[in-house]
Amino acid sequence: MRNTPLATLTGVVAPLLRANIDTDAIAPSRVKMGVDASDLSGLLFREWRFDADGAERPDFVLNRPERRGSVFMVALDNFGCGSSRETAPWAIRDFGIRCVVAPSFGSIFSANCYRNGVAPVVLARDQVEQLGAAAERDPELRLTLDLPAQTLTASNGFAASFTVDPGLKRMLVEGLDNIGLTLTRRPEIEAFRRADRIARPWVYDAAPATRTA
Numbered sequence: 001m002r003n004t005p006l007a008t009l010t011g012v013v014a015p016l017l018r019a020n021i022d023t024d025a026i027a028p029s030r031v032k033m034g035v036d037a038s039d040l041s042g043l044l045f046r047e048w049r050f051d052a053d054g055a056e057r058p059d060f061v062l063n064r065p066e067r068r069g070s071v072f073m074v075a076l077d078n079f080g081c082g083s084s085r086e087t088a089p090w091a092i093r094d095f096g097i098r099c100v101v102a103p104s105f106g107s108i109f110s111a112n113c114y115r116n117g118v119a120p121v122v123l124a125r126d127q128v129e130q131l132g133a134a135a136e137r138d139p140e141l142r143l144t145l146d147l148p149a150q151t152l153t154a155s156n157g158f159a160a161s162f163t164v165d166p167g168l169k170r171m172l173v174e175g176l177d178n179i180g181l182t183l184t185r186r187p188e189i190e191a192f193r194r195a196d197r198i199a200r201p202w203v204y205d206a207a208p209a210t211r212t213a
Contacts, residue, residue, distance in 0.1 A: 003117035005175035009098055009145040011071035013135040013154075014061050021075055022082030023109060027091045029083075044091040062095070066139035074132040075102045077125065080109025089116040099145050101152065103128050114168045115177050119147060127160050134158060147173055 028046050049060050056063045062070065073092070079102040080088060089112045092100065098118055103125040105113075113120045123131070134156050135141050142155040147169060153159045170176065197204050 003175040003177060006098055006117060006119060006145075006172045007147050009071055009119075009147075010142055012067060012069050012139075013072040013074055013131075013141055013143045014067045014070035014097070015074045015132040015135040016061055017074065017076055017129070017132045017136070019076040020078045020081055023080055023085050023088040023106070024082055026080065027085060027087040029085070039094050040087060040091040041094040041096070043087065044095045064139075069096065071096055071098050072143045072145070073097050073100045074128060074135060075100060076128065076132075077103045078106060079104070080106040080113075080120075082106065082109075084108040084112070086112050086116065089113045089118045093118050099143075101128060101131065101143075114171050117172065117175065119145060119172055121145070121152060121162050121164075123152070123160050123162055131158055131160075 025048065026045060027040065027043050030047075045060070045062065049057060049063055051057055058064070061067050079100060088109060092113075093116055099121055100113070100118065101121045101123060104122060105120045110120045131143075131152075131154065134154065135143075138156065140155075144153045145151075146153075147164075150164060150169075151159065151161050
């Protein structure tokens with residue numbers, strides 16, 4: 001896990017105003033077959049960003065000079081639909097995008113985002129369209145995420161609030177994955193084990209089974 005805490009974020013926005021962008025477009029399986037956690041920034045939208053010879057497509061949003069440093073992406077409905085591949089949020093995070101704003105997300109993709117340090121922020125479609133249109137018009141637009149306050153604001157005066165499960169928010173703010181979140185309750189886990197050892201000593205004291213010929 002390479003998650004870093006995400007509480008607040010300000011920066012450039014990449015508008016990709018398409019619906020039903022699936023995980024195979026985000027992280028094409030034809031390009032990446034393994035599941036190692038090395039830098040996957042080059043995999044992100046590989047077949048949209050590059051042609052068959054590996055040359056950049058200059059019209060794709062992330063290839064434009066003013067968008068290369070994007071830390072936000074704005075998309076339309078059902079972003080991250082399709083398969084459950086975890087390489088999709090890995091590629092987004094490794095490129096430097098830490099927040100995707102859309103009216104809705106694929107459910108498994110959304111869960112994987114929280115586990116891997118990317119905030120999937122849901123806003124009403126009209127708010128997303130307003131924000132995306134403003135970003136398309138003005139490459140200098142800056143968006144700010146305040147995750148503890150659950151707000152998004154932009155340099156043009158746009159402002160919106162959103163909801164997020166407290167446990168999932170904690171994972172992002174503290175840079176935790178599922179295991180890390182579980183280990184925050186280590187004192188309770190150890191207290192249970194001590195009490196359980198007293199209540200069921202035979203579970204802990206039983207001699208290991210021996211194999212007979």
